[in-house]
Amino acid sequence: MTYLNDHFDEKLDLSKVQDRGSKKWVAMMLPEHVKLIRQYNEESKKAPRPQLDEWDLETIQELIEIAMKRNVDVEMKTWKDGEFFYRAGRITWVDLNRRVIEMEDTFQSFTLTLSEIVDVTIFE
Incomplete structure (x- = not known):
């Protein structure tokens, strides 16, 4: 055995x-x-939409204003359909009526919806 x-x-x-x-x-x-x-x-696999409070939205607004005044590159983190997307470039125009931000990078111009933005990073 x-x-x-x-x-x-x-x-x-x-x-x-x-x-x-x-x-x-x-x-x-x-x-x-x-x-x-x-x-x-x-x-x-989808990520839930981040819940932004009043302070977060105010911070995003201030960073956008600073980036426009200084004319520097920014990285926008957006959320759409359970996924995060990152776009970098310079802010050329903010249209509050349509609630969009127009940006351009070295290759193209593009538009981001204000309601999709969850974070902004300034590159100096």
């Missing part, structure tokens, strides 16, 4: 086992279930 256990332990090397992960279960699921699981995984 001892010989059999020793021999079994020698051949059982779990480092060589290649698990297929969730692939082995997909064949037993309905396509609707697979679709819902994929949607859930995508939604769980």
Whole structure:
């Protein structure tokens, strides 16, 4: 009996086992279930919108004003549909009626919506 256990332990090397992960279960699921699981995984990766209070909004406004007066580059952190985006450039115009900021970098001009901005960093 001892010989059999020793021999079994020698051949059982779990480092060589290649698990297929969730692939082995997909064949037993309905396509609707697979679709819902994929949607859930995508939604769980999304970041919630940061809750900005009055102080945060005031700080963002002050940084935008400083960047415009000094004509320096800024990095805008925006949130849209559960993802954060970063855009860098110089602020050329703030349109409060349309609630947008017009910016330009070395290659192009672009517009950011004020409601999407969650952070501003000034580069001097």
